[in-house]
Amino acid sequence: MNKIVVLISGRGSNMENLVSSDIPGKFVLVASNNPHAGGLKRAKNMGIRTAIIDHKTYSNRQDFDLALAKKLEEYEPDLILLAGFMRVLSKQFLSRFENKVLNIHPSLLPAFPGQHSHKQAIKKGVRIHGCTVHFVTPSLDAGPIIVQSAIPVNPKDDEESLAKKVLEQEHQIYPIAVKWFLEKKLRIKDDKVFVDEDPKFSSLLLFRDT
Ligand code: GAR
Numbered sequence: 001m002n003k004i005v006v007l008i009s010g011r012g013s014n015m016e017n018l019v020s021s022d023i024p025g026k027f028v029l030v031a032s033n034n035p036h037a038g039g040l041k042r043a044k045n046m047g048i049r050t051a052i053i054d055h056k057t058y059s060n061r062q063d064f065d066l067a068l069a070k071k072l073e074e075y076e077p078d079l080i081l082l083a084g085f086m087r088v089l090s091k092q093f094l095s096r097f098e099n100k101v102l103n104i105h106p107s108l109l110p111a112f113p114g115q116h117s118h119k120q121a122i123k124k125g126v127r128i129h130g131c132t133v134h135f136v137t138p139s140l141d142a143g144p145i146i147v148q149s150a151i152p153v154n155p156k157d158d159e160e161s162l163a164k165k166v167l168e169q170e171h172q173i174y175p176i177a178v179k180w181f182l183e184k185k186l187r188i189k190d191d192k193v194f195v196d197e198d199p200k201f202s203s204l205l206l207f208r209d210t
Contacts, residue, residue, distance in 0.1 A: 082101065
């Protein structure tokens with residue numbers, strides 16, 4: 001059985017959605033750098049073990065990443081899912097879990113990496129926005145893209161309405177990417193992801209008119 005660890009920093013809706021999806025794996029740990037993350041309670045309610053590795057108690061990134069890596073290694077994960085995890089992971093951390101770490105980001109990468117992606121989308125007046133699941137590399141929100149979902153931006157949209165619409169799409173695409181990964185359908189070549197044909201989702205770009 002595939003062992004999956006989820007890293008969160010906040011409310012944990014993606015984590016909860018992943019755990020509730022029919023993913024062929026066992027969620028062995030939900031870990032957070034934020035002791036107050038609402039998702040920790042959600043995980044406990046679903047009977048999943050939790051851990052807190054508070055970055056504020058470490059004097060530098062290296063020490064935090066090492067402590068996090070050691071905690072995760074106790075569980076021998078096949079896959080690590082970042083779900084609203086707001087820390088950049090170092091090369092040293094990622095080299096211990098090579099090509100086993102996925103992230104979801106609330107924009108159509110490479111547009112709007114980093115924080116406040118919905119605010120940035122509104123500011124730039126984009127007509128199409130969305131979310132991306134990608135492999136994690138040491139560069140912020142820049143790893144090979146697995147799947148994206150796009151939504152139209154309406155003139156009346158604000159940050160809040162966009163966040164809500166995009167989150168619905170996040171909950172659709174993250175389980176799809178995780179299943180592809182666990183079914184060994186993903187190959188990375190020249191920093192690009194190729195998906196072995198899937199009868200349900202032949203395209204990497206899903207477009208939902210919401
Ligand atoms: C989600 O929108 C996720 O894409 C975003 O944080 C939110 C977490 O919500 N992640 C990032 O911005 C990472 N760069 P959740 O805790 O309810 O899943």
